[in-house]
Amino acid sequence: MFHTKKPSTMNSHDRPMCVQGDSGLVLTTDPKPRLRWTVELHERFVDAVAQLGGPDKATPKTIMRVMGVKGLTLYHLKSHLQKFRLGKQPHKDFNDHSIKDGSALDLQRSSASSSGMMSRSMNEMQMEVQRRLHEQLEVQRHLQLRTEAQGKYIQSLLEKACQTLAGDQNLASVSYKGMGNQGISDMGGMKEFGTLNFPAFQDLNIYGGDQLDLQHNMDRPSLDGFMPNSDNICLGKKRPSPYGGSGKSPLIWSDDLRLQDLGSGPACLEPHDDPFKGDQIQMAPPSLDRGTDLDSMSDMYEIKPSHQGDALDEKKFEASAKLKRPSPRRAERMSPMINTGGMPQGRNSPFG
Amino acid sequence: MTMAIDGAQFELELDFSGYSSTTTTATISTENDHDRGGNWNGWSPMVDWETLSGPHDDFQDLIDSMMDDGALMNQSIRLTPDTSNSMSASGTVIVDEETSCGDDLKGLRLVHLLIAAAEALTGLNKNRDLARVILVRLKELVSPNDGTNMERLAAYFTDALQGLLEGTGGIHSNKHHSETNNGPYHHHHRDDPQQRHHQSDVLGAFQLLQDMSPYVKFGHFTANQAILEAVADDRRIHIVDYDIMEGIQWASLMQALVSRKGGRPTPHLRITALSRSGSSRRFIGTVQETGRRLVAFAASIGLPFSFHQCRLDSDETFRPSALKLVRGEALVMNCMLHLPHFSYRAPDSVASFLSGAKTLNPRLLTMVEEEVGPIGDGGFVGRFMDSLHHYSAFYDSLEAGFPMQGRARGLVERVILGPRISWSLARIYRVRGEEACPWGVWLAAEGFQPVKVSFANHCQAKLLLGVFNDGYRVEELASNRLVLGWKSRRLLSASIWTSPSDPDL
Numbered sequence: 001m002f003h004t005k006k007p008s009t010m011n012s013h014d015r016p017m018c019v020q021g022d023s024g025l026v027l028t029t030d031p032k033p034r035l036r037w038t039v040e041l042h043e044r045f046v047d048a049v050a051q052l053g054g055p056d057k058a059t060p061k062t063i064m065r066v067m068g069v070k071g072l073t074l075y076h077l078k079s080h081l082q083k084f085r086l087g088k089q090p091h092k093d094f095n096d097h098s099i100k101d102g103s104a105l106d107l108q109r110s111s112a113s114s115s116g117m118m119s120r121s122m123n124e125m126q127m128e129v130q131r132r133l134h135e136q137l138e139v140q141r142h143l144q145l146r147t148e149a150q151g152k153y154i155q156s157l158l159e160k161a162c163q164t165l166a167g168d169q170n171l172a173s174v175s176y177k178g179m180g181n182q183g184i185s186d187m188g189g190m191k192e193f194g195t196l197n198f199p200a201f202q203d204l205n206i207y208g209g210d211q212l213d214l215q216h217n218m219d220r221p222s223l224d225g226f227m228p229n230s231d232n233i234c235l236g237k238k239r240p241s242p243y244g245g246s247g248k249s250p251l252i253w254s255d256d257l258r259l260q261d262l263g264s265g266p267a268c269l270e271p272h273d274d275p276f277k278g279d280q281i282q283m284a285p286p287s288l289d290r291g292t293d294l295d296s297m298s299d300m301y302e303i304k305p306s307h308q309g310d311a312l313d314e315k316k317f318e319a320s321a322k323l324k325r326p327s328p329r330r331a332e333r334m335s336p337m338i339n340t341g342g343m344p345q346g347r348n349s350p351f352g
Numbered sequence: 353m354t355m356a357i358d359g360a361q362f363e364l365e366l367d368f369s370g371y372s373s374t375t376t377t378a379t380i381s382t383e384n385d386h387d388r389g390g391n392w393n394g395w396s397p398m399v400d401w402e403t404l405s406g407p408h409d410d411f412q413d414l415i416d417s418m419m420d421d422g423a424l425m426n427q428s429i430r431l432t433p434d435t436s437n438s439m440s441a442s443g444t445v446i447v448d449e450e451t452s453c454g455d456d457l458k459g460l461r462l463v464h465l466l467i468a469a470a471e472a473l474t475g476l477n478k479n480r481d482l483a484r485v486i487l488v489r490l491k492e493l494v495s496p497n498d499g500t501n502m503e504r505l506a507a508y509f510t511d512a513l514q515g516l517l518e519g520t521g522g523i524h525s526n527k528h529h530s531e532t533n534n535g536p537y538h539h540h541h542r543d544d545p546q547q548r549h550h551q552s553d554v555l556g557a558f559q560l561l562q563d564m565s566p567y568v569k570f571g572h573f574t575a576n577q578a579i580l581e582a583v584a585d586d587r588r589i590h591i592v593d594y595d596i597m598e599g600i601q602w603a604s605l606m607q608a609l610v611s612r613k614g615g616r617p618t619p620h621l622r623i624t625a626l627s628r629s630g631s632s633r634r635f636i637g638t639v640q641e642t643g644r645r646l647v648a649f650a651a652s653i654g655l656p657f658s659f660h661q662c663r664l665d666s667d668e669t670f671r672p673s674a675l676k677l678v679r680g681e682a683l684v685m686n687c688m689l690h691l692p693h694f695s696y697r698a699p700d701s702v703a704s705f706l707s708g709a710k711t712l713n714p715r716l717l718t719m720v721e722e723e724v725g726p727i728g729d730g731g732f733v734g735r736f737m738d739s740l741h742h743y744s745a746f747y748d749s750l751e752a753g754f755p756m757q758g759r760a761r762g763l764v765e766r767v768i769l770g771p772r773i774s775w776s777l778a779r780i781y782r783v784r785g786e787e788a789c790p791w792g793v794w795l796a797a798e799g800f801q802p803v804k805v806s807f808a809n810h811c812q813a814k815l816l817l818g819v820f821n822d823g824y825r826v827e828e829l830a831s832n833r834l835v836l837g838w839k840s841r842r843l844l845s846a847s848i849w850t851s852p853s854d855p856d857l
Binding site: 132135136138139140142143145146147148149150152153154156157158160161 | 552555559562569572573576598599600603604605606607608611645648649653807808811812815816
């Protein structure tokens, strides 16, 4: 049985005193009673989940019933189950050296500290494993940030190209029909690719791209690309957020997809008969804030699931540090330090 | 597809990483992963060289014999004693089988023709006329826009061979540099202006490649992670980039620099981009534009940054003395070749960069290049086949992830992979007879010291791949080298080095 434990130095928060309840549960005495997931309790939990057919089938209620532990509330189980489920997300290569469940960390901690007879090397090994786990989480976080940064940069690239092109062409309105006549076969490729969320890119194609000479007409180009309200006719980039809107991966995948499902790319991209049916993301399209007059173009760019993706993705991103999809789709979801309202823009046009 | 079909296909497929999307890694006769470079002799197609004893005006018979489906079928079936069993076992799906068999047969046929053409071009029995005829026939059979992977791939290879045949595949003389090195702009085989790649196409294709595959990100991120680790405690960092293109690689590095943990102050970053004199039309703009963009980006995230440009000589030689160095800065040399970037770079130029790097004693040198198969003694044809295998894997990897987006893939193939194939073959053609070794090997020979790939770096690569189709894999082939591969084929190698003489040690 596990009795009161000294607070482990590994804890990220202060551990108040623990008391052992009648049912064998170890609860803490701080105002918000926290349940200590001891080894034994966790094992019972795992057993129960297994009995119920796995973390996806099991629900807190049923687990509670199966476990039959007094004092265990749905609240406890809910959060523990969620952690367990997340931990079960297969990062296939990590199986060998990662312990994915947060409660498993407790497990280690408690077993490490409770048994004084643990050999030193075992402790070291466990610590090594924990270290690796933390490192992996770090890597995930970083990868996500970096991918976003890259996506953001690319987005500015595209917008700039679009702007300059628009400037060259001196067109205020674009004819949708014009696109059809262009005969640029690759536009078809873009269309087929679904919502290629580079409105800039699509614009480029519209203009035939044969006068693209971005060398001239760069009036403060570098900063313009970052201006949310730059009056370009690049479509889809209507979100007020500085790097908002597009630049996402043209890959539309349902947010329900787990990472492993992404391997079967076809599955999620199959319903693609109508290239403009971009609602692969199963969420209701929010009312999008389009600043410009897009009447003629609206049907071509009817989908901006990217925006929808923003809303949901933000939450998910906050909720789990795990990497879901570090694709450029997240480009617009800037890390907070970048995306705060006032960008530290070098207004004094720094041209190295 | 039923298992029976898979079984049948298994036997019929050549091991060109499968030009269908099955996941078999079928090998035929003696060809296997380890052997693929050297054993092409076993595959010398059904050209009966003895019959070419006298002058032939018309090779049609010869071609027809190669085209004979019966012959092909026999040969294929010969390799697969079980085929008849598996075929008869699934009576209800005969129709499907025939179609896919048909595809495979056609693919086989194309491969045979290509190899024959390659042989005719350079083999022991060189015969340019034969080659020409074969290529004509090939052109009738393939199109870069339709058909299976193999067919489209064959189209580009046919073009490339055509270029070699006509001698316009010449990236030989310096004189042609300005034309040929326009990269995607000037597919020099075609004078047809329609074939010039529009900037929008180029940008779009690159973006698509980025999104559909991990190739670009793998190279960039692996290099960046190594750089971050090497300069972890430095206040001033100077990166010399051989081929900056649009500067995309540096966006994520910059972001990582401003979010360095551990209470370290944000360092000052300086990037010097090497630019080619002469034609400065690049991807979507010039190096200066890239610089401006980077400056703006850095400003937006609050990174102290400055950008410089350094011109290469007219023959693209790098002169270290042209660099402006600052005392106390950590010097990093960055070299992205082939994919993830895709402009043509003359080997001499690259060599000059790397040798120059040596004299500068950089803290780190990052190198990303394509991974070639073992270079046997197969000569041109052997390396041709290796190249076929290589690009076939690319095509497959794109298709596996995005089977429905054929036209998008077609764009990437046309703008990026097609030209690469031409350059690749031209290079192989030029140096046939010599050993052209990968740059990693060259660096080691020059005395550069390997730098270990960290756990975090490897981890990052695996994570990155996890987002894409699970046919990708990353291997750590050496302590300082990560290799990205598709199924059984290694495609891209990222290696990290430090200067030979490290005074800190």
